Amino acid sequence: MNAKNEHDLSLTRRRLLGTVGAAGATGLALGGTGGALGQSAAQDEPPTALATVGSTEVAFHGKHQPGITTPLQAHGHLVAFDLASGAGRKEAAALLRRWSRTASALMAGDPAPDGHSGVALDAGPSSLTVTFGFGRGFFSRTGLTAQRPEALAPLPQFSRDALDEKRSNGDLWVQIGADDGLVAFHALRAVQRDAAGTARVRWQMNGFNRAVGATPHPKTMRNLMGQVDGTNNPKPSDSDFDKRVFVPPGGPPGWMEDGSYAVFRRIRMLLDNWDEQSLAQQEKVIGRRKSDGAPLSGGTETTAVNMEKRKADGGLAIAADAHVRVTAPDTNGGAAMLRRSFSYHDGFRDDGSPDAGLLFVAWQADPLTGFVPVQRKLDSGDALSRFIRHEASALFAVPGGAGEGEYVGQRLLEG
Ligand SMILES: C=CC1=C(C)c2cc3[nH]c(cc4nc(cc5[nH]c(cc1n2)c(C)c5CCC(=O)O)C(CCC(=O)O)=C4C)c(C)c3C=C
Numbered sequence: 210m211n212a213k214n215e216h217d218l219s220l221t222r223r224r225l226l227g228t229v230g231a232a233g234a235t236g237l238a239l240g241g242t243g244g245a246l247g248q249s250a251a252q253d254e255p256p257t258a259l260a261t262v263g264s265t266e267v268a269f270h271g272k273h274q275p276g277i278t279t280p281l282q283a284h285g286h287l288v289a290f291d292l293a294s295g296a297g298r299k300e301a302a303a304l305l306r307r308w309s310r311t312a313s314a315l316m317a318g319d320p321a322p323d324g325h326s327g328v329a330l331d332a333g334p335s336s337l338t339v340t341f342g343f344g345r346g347f348f349s350r351t352g353l354t355a356q357r358p359e360a361l362a363p364l365p366q367f368s369r370d371a372l373d374e375k376r377s378n379g380d381l382w383v384q385i386g387a388d389d390g391l392v393a394f395h396a397l398r399a400v401q402r403d404a405a406g407t408a409r410v411r412w413q414m415n416g417f418n419r420a421v422g423a424t425p426h427p428k429t430m431r432n433l434m435g436q437v438d439g440t441n442n443p444k445p446s447d448s449d450f451d452k453r454v455f456v457p458p459g460g461p462p463g464w465m466e467d468g469s470y471a472v473f474r475r476i477r478m479l480l481d482n483w484d485e486q487s488l489a490q491q492e493k494v495i496g497r498r499k500s501d502g503a504p505l506s507g508g509t510e511t512t513a514v515n516m517e518k519r520k521a522d523g524g525l526a527i528a529a530d531a532h533v534r535v536t537a538p539d540t541n542g543g544a545a546m547l548r549r550s551f552s553y554h555d556g557f558r559d560d561g562s563p564d565a566g567l568l569f570v571a572w573q574a575d576p577l578t579g580f581v582p583v584q585r586k587l588d589s590g591d592a593l594s595r596f597i598r599h600e601a602s603a604l605f606a607v608p609g610g611a612g613e614g615e616y617v618g619q620r621l622l623e624g
């Protein structure tokens with residue numbers, strides 16, 4: 210594509226976005242037919258407003274990075290990088306500056322600053338978020354070990370872990386989410402191109418969730434076991450939400466103020482075994498009804514779980530090893546985390562079983578009071594553990610959001 214064409218196309222894209230800003234309701238009304246029209250639209254037809262899905266924009270600049278409290282998107286890419294040999298603090302700072310510029314442009318629906326492949330030209334920002342984190346190795350490679358947070362201590366080894374080191378950890382981490390698959394891929398590619406010469410991809414995984422508009426009204430996600438998953442997540446409206454999810458003012462360390470820690474686990478689901486279980490057995494494993502996520506102690510999805518409730522036969526309504534009992538904050542000294550995961554499917558294994566499961570991402574102010582105590586308990590007494598395998602793991606320090614004119618991680622790299 211020559212420079213002029215690129216410019217014209219990007220203008221078209223910006224004009225489409227602008228149209229929606231002035232006519233959001235029209236965009237909504239058009240949403241239902243957008244797919245069919247999109248396929249047959251002639252080049253010379255006047256542009257119509259983007260559907261809500263395409264026009265929705267998430268702010269890049271702010272107190273916290275995007276992609277933590279942002280509603281889950283339909284498409285996700287997780288990618289970890291290792292710094293190239295010879296790349297130190299200066300090169301890392303330049304990379305974070307490039308990445309921030311790219312993320313800020315793409316999230317606003319603008320072309321990538323260093324040119325682009327055209328993949329996302331016709332689409333709006335589609336709720337794109339790009340989130341950056343630092344792994345433990347980053348600090349030694351950049352001479353910043355004095356700034357390394359205590360909270361980045363390696364996660365303990367859990368007895369059931371079957372971790373693949375090549376798909377675990379990493380110096381840098383980028384989480385990408387968008388409600389359009391091309392927009393998400395475009396961002397992934399731009400991030401990878403920006404890294405050339407400074408960092409190389411260590412591992413990369415692709416995930417998905419239910420698409421916006423697939424249900425008659427917004428609903429909690431389902432995972433690939435078919436369970437309603439995310440019901441008892443901390444809510445931004447909870448009085449202790451910030452305390453649980455974000456590093457408080459002043460840190461420690463100071464540069465992590467308003468940041469969060471992301472625990473990543475690739476968890477394969479043994480779906481063939483799972484599917485052999487009766488509905489009653491599946492529900493007992495979790496402690497919630499499969500159809501609507503209501504606790505087996507009664508009520509609806511959002512009713513508080515009653516751990517004491519007994520069935521007519523005297524047995525516990527929520528079994529002693531039910532996942533919701535083992536993970537409940539009350540049984541873990543208040544430990545809580547914000548789970549924001551993507552499902553994945555990487556084809557079928559040699560034995561014919563799906564290579565599918567959860568790209569589990571949990572956000573917390575401190576993994577030692579969030580993920581770690583809960584996973585310790587799950588490791589020894591969770592009914593769900595018979596149906597899952599933890600195959601990869603990582604922990605990243607995700608700094609606070611960049612202010613206008615700032616790049617992500619600037620307080621660490623220039624502090
Ligand atoms: C260490 C943390 C957790 C891992 C790992 C984990 C894996 C995992 N979970 C499900 C499905 C469900 N989890 C649910 C609740 C739930 N899970 C965790 C933690 C981990 N889960 C917590 C803290 C909670 C909430 C507990 C509470 O406060 O009640 C549920 C129930 C619905 C919900 O509240 O989200 C489901 C379903 C899978 C399939 C899985 C690994 C593949």
Ligand SMILES: [Fe+2]
Nearest residue numbers: 438532536548
């Ligand atoms: Fe869970």
